[in-house]
Amino acid sequence: MPIYDFIIIGLGTAGSATCMTLARRGFRVLGIDKHRPPHAMGSHHGASRSVRRAYLEGTAYVPMAMKSWELWRKLERDSGRDLLVATGNLTIGPPDSPAVAGFMASAQTYDIPHAVFNASEVLKKWPQLALPDIFVAGLEKEAGIVFPELSIKTFLAEAEKAGADLVFDEPVNRWSEDHGHVQVHTARRAFEAGRVLISAGAWTNGLLELPESPLQPKRVPVHWIEVPEDPSLRLGNFPVSFWQVPDHERLQAPKNHTEFYILPVIHPSSQMKIALHNKLADCDPMTLDRSVFPHEVDGIKEMIGRFLPRLRHCPITSEVCMYTMTYDGHFYLGKRPGSENVYGTALAGHGFKFAPVLGEILADLMTDVSSEVDIKMFSPDRFS
Numbered sequence: 328m329p330i331y332d333f334i335i336i337g338l339g340t341a342g343s344a345t346c347m348t349l350a351r352r353g354f355r356v357l358g359i360d361k362h363r364p365p366h367a368m369g370s371h372h373g374a375s376r377s378v379r380r381a382y383l384e385g386t387a388y389v390p391m392a393m394k395s396w397e398l399w400r401k402l403e404r405d406s407g408r409d410l411l412v413a414t415g416n417l418t419i420g421p422p423d424s425p426a427v428a429g430f431m432a433s434a435q436t437y438d439i440p441h442a443v444f445n446a447s448e449v450l451k452k453w454p455q456l457a458l459p460d461i462f463v464a465g466l467e468k469e470a471g472i473v474f475p476e477l478s479i480k481t482f483l484a485e486a487e488k489a490g491a492d493l494v495f496d497e498p499v500n501r502w503s504e505d506h507g508h509v510q511v512h513t514a515r516r517a518f519e520a521g522r523v524l525i526s527a528g529a530w531t532n533g534l535l536e537l538p539e540s541p542l543q544p545k546r547v548p549v550h551w552i553e554v555p556e557d558p559s560l561r562l563g564n565f566p567v568s569f570w571q572v573p574d575h576e577r578l579q580a581p582k583n584h585t586e587f588y589i590l591p592v593i594h595p596s597s598q599m600k601i602a603l604h605n606k607l608a609d610c611d612p613m614t615l616d617r618s619v620f621p622h623e624v625d626g627i628k629e630m631i632g633r634f635l636p637r638l639r640h641c642p643i644t645s646e647v648c649m650y651t652m653t654y655d656g657h658f659y660l661g662k663r664p665g666s667e668n669v670y671g672t673a674l675a676g677h678g679f680k681f682a683p684v685l686g687e688i689l690a691d692l693m694t695d696v697s698s699e700v701d702i703k704m705f706s707p708d709r710f711s
């Protein structure tokens with residue numbers, strides 16, 4: 328049976344980056360995926376992922392986000408590929424909304440260059456965006472987009488260059504651990520390693536085999552608006568925007584809100600991406616219906632009519648992606664409770680931007696090196 332230092336189950340976002348990092352550190356690494364990443368069956372497809380540092384989800388993420396930006400740029404230099412393009416990022420909502428307050432806290436605490444606009448200033452700068460009068464928009468100037476498919480290809484190419492063995496189109500069915508070793512079984516064969524990472528995205532939940540799982544896969548309908556030719560809507564000219572809209576009619580004192588995001592057109596496509604970020608239905612990745620339902624399209628059309636009214640008559644196409652949510656919306660990174668040598672990840676719907684730093688963090692964790700960034704809040708033990 329082939330023996331490795333580490334086996335990585337799932338070579339998508341977290342898995343491909345960790346595989347690269349461990350192989351570069353000189354370990355014997357095997358990566359296995361049931362498909363051939365990048366692909367459109369998990370959580371990483373769809374041409375673009377936003378990258379920002381003034382992190383509205385909490386100031387604790389900012390040091391990681393800063394490190395990740397540096398590492399994206401380093402990966403570009405190492406690989407000779409353009410992966411990250413700055414385009415600006417707007418956080419939009421009422422001034423007292425958790426999103427705007429979170430953005431401001433992160434930007435001010437870490438001195439991240441930013442500006443705040445009222446609704447009419449936004450309309451002047453980006454005439455397609457229609458904000459209710461009481462809304463504001465926090466702009467992080469040097470935020471942008473990474474290309475997820477090209478990024479994963481790059482992590483895997485760099486992993487192979489550093490000596491990792493990669494196996495594709497072969498699902499892992501089960502694993503077992505005893506006496507300091509872990510065996511990983513596919514339908515055809517078995518492999519052994521000192522430690523194993525389960526980074527299987529929406530399938531992590533099943534593979535971790537926990538009696539009570541804190542992870543919940545969600546179906547994420549993603550919609551593409553076919554926009555008229557207009558260079559001002561393109562990546563580099565048009566910002567990413569994240570919206571938090573109170574459900575309350577008067578748009579004040581938000582307790583419940585709808586969150587969605589809009590990403591610019593990536594030339595030569597003529598499509599702008601829009602998707603809901605919350606209020607997502609639970610799903611089982613094994614039986615996921617990948618058709619998009621009429622009520623999902625109607626819901627997004629309503630948001631377009633309200634907040635992108637100039638684009639309300641544009642045709643829409645849709646597809647389905649998945650998130651793996653935790654109860655608190657934060658990442659799940661670390662040793663599986665009850666295991667000595669099996670680790671797990673879940674990225675709660677906002678992990679792509681952190682891929683290179685997650686590779687470093689997971690490689691540190693699995694080699695008992697203390698991490699440069701504080702990751703206590705992501706520990707699986709918080710759910711015990």
Ligand SMILES: Cc1cc2nc3c(=O)[nH]c(=O)nc-3n(C[C@H](O)[C@H](O)[C@H](O)COP(=O)(O)OP(=O)(O)OC[C@H]3O[C@@H](n4cnc5c(N)ncnc54)[C@H](O)[C@@H]3O)c2cc1C
Nearest residue numbers: 337339340341361369370377499527528648674678679680
């Ligand atoms: C529509 C959408 C938009 C998003 N936008 C952003 C954004 O703008 N910014 C951001 O930072 N994040 C964003 N995210 C979140 C981010 O993309 C995810 O958090 C991230 O891709 C999850 O990575 P992962 O490694 O957990 O899963 P994946 O990338 O899906 O990788 C899991 C891999 O495991 C493999 N696998 C599964 N089961 C097995 C098995 N049994 N054996 C072997 N291999 C297996 C799969 O084939 C897959 O390749 C978005 C997500 C979605 C769905």
